[in-house]
Amino acid sequence: MSDWINICATDDIEEEDVIRFDHGARSFAIYHSPEGEFFATDGLCTHEQVHLADGLVMDHIIECPKHNGQFNYKTGQATRLPACDHLGTYPVRVEGGRVQIQLTE
Amino acid sequence: MTAVTTNIPPRDYRLSEENAQKAFDRGLASAEWYHTDVDRKTMKALMKRSDGPAIRDTVIWLGFLAASGAGVIALWGSWWVLPFVLVYGVLYGSACDARWHECGHGTAFKTAWMNDAVYQFASFLVMRNPVTWRWSHARHHTDTVIVGRDAEIAVMRPPDLLKVVLNFFGIFDVWYSLKALLLNAVGKLQEHELSFVPEAEHGKAVTAARVHIVIYAATIVAAIAMGSWLPLILIGGPRMYGCWHMLMTGLLQHGGLADNVTDHRLNSRTVLMNPVSRFIYWNMNYHVEHHMFPMVPFHALPQLHEMIKHDLPAANPSIWHGYREMIPAFLRQLRNEDYYVRRALPPTAKPYREDLHEI
Numbered sequence: 001m002s003d004w005i006n007i008c009a010t011d012d013i014e015e016e017d018v019i020r021f022d023h024g025a026r027s028f029a030i031y032h033s034p035e036g037e038f039f040a041t042d043g044l045c046t047h048e049q050v051h052l053a054d055g056l057v058m059d060h061i062i063e064c065p066k067h068n069g070q071f072n073y074k075t076g077q078a079t080r081l082p083a084c085d086h087l088g089t090y091p092v093r094v095e096g097g098r099v100q101i102q103l104t105e
Numbered sequence: 106m107t108a109v110t111t112n113i114p115p116r117d118y119r120l121s122e123e124n125a126q127k128a129f130d131r132g133l134a135s136a137e138w139y140h141t142d143v144d145r146k147t148m149k150a151l152m153k154r155s156d157g158p159a160i161r162d163t164v165i166w167l168g169f170l171a172a173s174g175a176g177v178i179a180l181w182g183s184w185w186v187l188p189f190v191l192v193y194g195v196l197y198g199s200a201c202d203a204r205w206h207e208c209g210h211g212t213a214f215k216t217a218w219m220n221d222a223v224y225q226f227a228s229f230l231v232m233r234n235p236v237t238w239r240w241s242h243a244r245h246h247t248d249t250v251i252v253g254r255d256a257e258i259a260v261m262r263p264p265d266l267l268k269v270v271l272n273f274f275g276i277f278d279v280w281y282s283l284k285a286l287l288l289n290a291v292g293k294l295q296e297h298e299l300s301f302v303p304e305a306e307h308g309k310a311v312t313a314a315r316v317h318i319v320i321y322a323a324t325i326v327a328a329i330a331m332g333s334w335l336p337l338i339l340i341g342g343p344r345m346y347g348c349w350h351m352l353m354t355g356l357l358q359h360g361g362l363a364d365n366v367t368d369h370r371l372n373s374r375t376v377l378m379n380p381v382s383r384f385i386y387w388n389m390n391y392h393v394e395h396h397m398f399p400m401v402p403f404h405a406l407p408q409l410h411e412m413i414k415h416d417l418p419a420a421n422p423s424i425w426h427g428y429r430e431m432i433p434a435f436l437r438q439l440r441n442e443d444y445y446v447r448r449a450l451p452p453t454a455k456p457y458r459e460d461l462h463e464i
Contacts, residue, residue, distance in 0.1 A: 017149065048135055048247055056152045056400055065400050067243045068211045080211065082243045084303060 004093065004100040013038070013099070018062060018073075020053035023103065028090065029053050030099060031073045033060060038092045039073050040101045046078065046085035116252045116364075116442065118261050120297040124253025131365070133251045139368040139458045140397055141416040143409075148398070151405045151412075154215035158404035159207075162384065163223060166204070170196045174339060181335050190338065194347025195385065198275070201230035201344075202351040203387035203403075209239055212402040213387070229317055231351075232282035232344050234289050236310035240302045246399055250364045250372045256297055260360050262442035264435045273352045275345035282344075283321075289314030354378070354386045357427045361434030363445045368458040369396040371447065375410065375420040376427040393417055416455060418448030 007021050013032040020043055021028045027043030029052040045052055050066040062073045069083025076087035091102040117124055128134035176189035207213040208224035228235035241256045248254035272278050292311050327336040363371040373393045391406035401409050421427040437444040
């Protein structure tokens with residue numbers, strides 16, 4: 001079963017930036033791309049479990065704040081060492097000015 | 106500044122599974138570290154990448170390296186060669202370390218290939234396998250000065266001061282570096298390297314080591330064929346006769362400070378220094394700031410320092426001041442390896458993280 005969950009208002013995330021979103025025991029990173037689209041990935045770096053929301057967004061890349069590993073946040077693909085394993089990605093939509101993430105129970 | 110003595114068992118610096126488990130059990134491995142609060146907008150501005158400062162500095166660096174190298178070749182055989190050897194040596198054997206470091210983080214340039222190109226070149230100059238050392242440095246940032254986890258602890262306790270002094274001439278470092286490169290080149294990674302380099306990277310490490318070894322072998326052959334030391338003065342040799350500045354600044358990073366803590370204010374040192382040393386060292390004198398926020402490029406570290414110094418111990422005002430703090434600590438550690446220097450925090454700072462200090 002899947003559900004759409006409210007994250008924040010669209011203007012709560014600047015363009016080319018990221019915020020942290022915790023839901024239950026899980027943590028996610030929510031991105032606002034330079035083109036105005038929203039994306040969601042796992043919130044922790046696959047290398048050392050660091051919150052990506054403290055990192056730097058450059059175009060479609062998120063760079064981990066601890067070791068500078070990089071991922072494409074649209075696909076979850078690890079693009080720079082020491083990140084090797086890809087991030088999980090999640091569907092995101094905007095409804096009534098709210099950013100929502102779809103999570104599977 | 107206060108002197109601190111604790112009752113910690115003798116340190117075992119091997120990166121063994123047993124020591125790793127101890128560090129995990131104590132909550133020291135892969136821990137969450139203290140960070141000074143910096144609002145997101147400010148931090149984003151500080152982290153912003155730019156090619157300009159690194160291109161400018163790299164052109165100056167390589168320009169002076171080439172010019173001083175040309176001077177060495179032109180004046181070889183005369184005493185006038187000495188100043189050129191000294192300049193070339195430091196630009197090769199010391200400046201390489203900071204370029205290796207910053208480009209390894211990927212923060213020096215905005216453009217990825219520029220970081221990678223300078224990283225590979227500087228790795229060769231500093232005699233480090235670019236693959237194994239990338240992973241070693243990632244571990245250093247995860248577990249900074251955590252005994253049994255950090256592979257880059259320059260001075261272990263009790264300090265081997267003879268080794269420290271000889272390393273100003275690269276004596277031990279070059280031996281260990283060449284040994285590691287030779288082992289890697291024949292397909293063997295050492296035990297500590299296996300503990301932090303993923304298996305998928307082993308092949309790349311072997312290839313990189315072979316490239317380095319082939320160049321060094323060619324240099325030795327050239328020296329023999331020419332009947333001259335000149336090739337070795339230009340390639341490889343500067344890692345010995347020119348590394349003194351790297352040691353002088355690098356020892357200050359963590360020397361004499363706490364280990365097994367999760368607050369970089371306790372185990373790292375920021376030292377204000379002259380502009381020439383800051384150029385050679387690429388601002389890594391702001392070392393507390395670098396460890397707290399490794400995403401901030403070298404050129405933004407002075408600005409970061411000004412923003413967070415209210416929460417840090419006062420920076421040492423000079424290299425000399427740093428040594429006057431560090432050397433007595435090394436001497437005390439000869440008698441009592443649990444001793445470390447604990448700097449006072451300003452009244453505006455949040456207290457040190459104490460929860461994990463007393464082990």
